[in-house]
Amino acid sequence: MRMVFNNPSTKLIYSQIKKMKKTALVLGHSFTRRLAEWAEKEDVQASPRFNLHVFGVGGRRIRCTLTKDTDIIRRLTPDIVFLQVGSNDTKSVAEELSDFATYIRMLGVQHVIVGSLFPRPRPRQMTQGEYHKKRRKINHILKMTSNQGIFTFWNHAFMKNKFISHDEVHLNSAGNRKFYFSIQTAIHRCL
Helix, strand or coil: CCCCCCCHHHHHHHHHHHHHCEEEEEEECHHHHHHHHHHHHHCCCCCCCEEEEEEECCCCCHHHHHHHHCHHHHHHCCCEEEEECCCCCCCCHHHHHHHHHHHHHHCCCCEEEEECCCCCCCCCCCCHHHHHHHHHHHHHHHHHHHHHCCCEEECCCCCCHHHECCCCCCECHHHHHHHHHHHHHHHHHHC
């Protein structure tokens, strides 16, 4: 369908429709950066209900994301922010994520979604067993804390070892596809 913009009132109507479309930002670390690369390579279609922006920097921890990457929230003024951070951190992850979500809400964001931490066969600075216990505990605390209304906890239920890449840390192509649609589903539920 071709739109005609000769009529000034048509331009106004189109402008109002465009503004009605929500904006969502996925913010995080290397999982998020790799998701953006995967989406660009695969040329995935965005949702017709919202504009999606993905921004991630490898190795980011929660505090670093808070201090260095929140300017993108101010520039985009998204309606929804999906946070996928925490698996690079070692202490106070649930509390820091809750504080980060509170800060994002103070910036005027309507909804903050915190994604569950992914399993890692090869975690940093701890054994696989220690990381597994930490991840389960943090995800449980986040799920319980989300009942306070600051953020929504989103469990990426698809996560299985077959979606982890050969580096034993990140997601493979099939994992990124699942991750992308998991995020889309979470955002749709907030609309």
